[in-house]
Amino acid sequence: xxxxKPYIDRKYRTKRSPEFTGLGGSxxxxxxxxxxxxxxxxxxxxxxxxxxxxxxxxxAIYRLVDSIEQKPPLRIWLxxxxxxxxxxxxxxxxxxLIEKGWKLRKDIQYMEAQRADxxxxxxxxxxxxxxxxxxxxxx
Numbered sequence: 001x002x003x004x005k006p007y008i009d010r011k012y013r014t015k016r017s018p019e020f021t022g023l024g025g026s027x028x029x030x031x032x033x034x035x036x037x038x039x040x041x042x043x044x045x046x047x048x049x050x051x052x053x054x055x056x057x058x059x060a061i062y063r064l065v066d067s068i069e070q071k072p073p074l075r076i077w078l079x080x081x082x083x084x085x086x087x088x089x090x091x092x093x094x095x096x097l098i099e100k101g102w103k104l105r106k107d108i109q110y111m112e113a114q115r116a117d118x119x120x121x122x123x124x125x126x127x128x129x130x131x132x133x134x135x136x137x138x139x
Contacts (some may be wrong), residue, residue: 001040001043005043018041018042018043018044018045018073019045021043021044021045021046022044022045022046022047022048022134022135023036023037023044023046023047023048024047024048024049024050024077024130025048025049025050026050026051026052026120026123027050027051027052027053027118028052028053028056030048030049030050030051030052030053031049031052031053031054031056031061033047033048033049033052034047034049034052034061034064034065034076034078035061035064037072037074037076038064038065038068038072038074041072041073041074044074045073045074045075046074046075046076046134046135047074047075047076047077047134048077048127048130048131048134049076049077049078049079050077050079050123050126050130051079051080051081051084051090051118051122051123052078052080052090052093054086054089054090054092054093055086055089059089061093062092062093062096065093065096065097065100066096068100071100071101071102074102074107075107075108075133075134076097076102076107076108076109077108077109077111077129077130077133077134078090078093078094078097078108078109078110078111079110079111079112079113079126079130080111080112080113080116081112081113081114081115081116081117081118081122082112082113082114082115082116083115083116083117083118084116084117084118085118087112090110090112091110091112094108094110109130109133111126111129113125113126
């Protein structure tokens with residue numbers, strides 16, 4: 001927040017407001033994407049959370065989500081592949097986010113990719129629908 005985001009905004013022609021700013025990652029990157037979005041909603045409003053490593057630090061992400069007092073204005077893409085170990089944990093994460101106020105298909109989209117594994121190729125196949133959800137075309 002203090003170095004990389006300001007650098008990107010200085011170096012590139014960006015729209016700096018959160019409504020135009022997203023963050024995404026897969027595996028541990030997906031996990032940190034969700035955590036950063038929850039902790040810094042004033043900077044990011046669109047999160048691509050692919051196959052997050054929910055098990056990390058004894059399911060710390062569940063505790064972070066459970067601690068939310070007021071739902072931040074985040075649009076979230078959350079997915080997992082059903083060939084991933086522990087893929088059901090993403091379904092539980094989705095349920096916890098919905099309990100905190102996210103509305104399915106409105107500000108959170110969840111996908112269970114059948115037979116998809118925990119790999120770059122599997123994530124690449126889901127990037128397009130994720131971006132379409134996070135940044136819908138203006139009508």
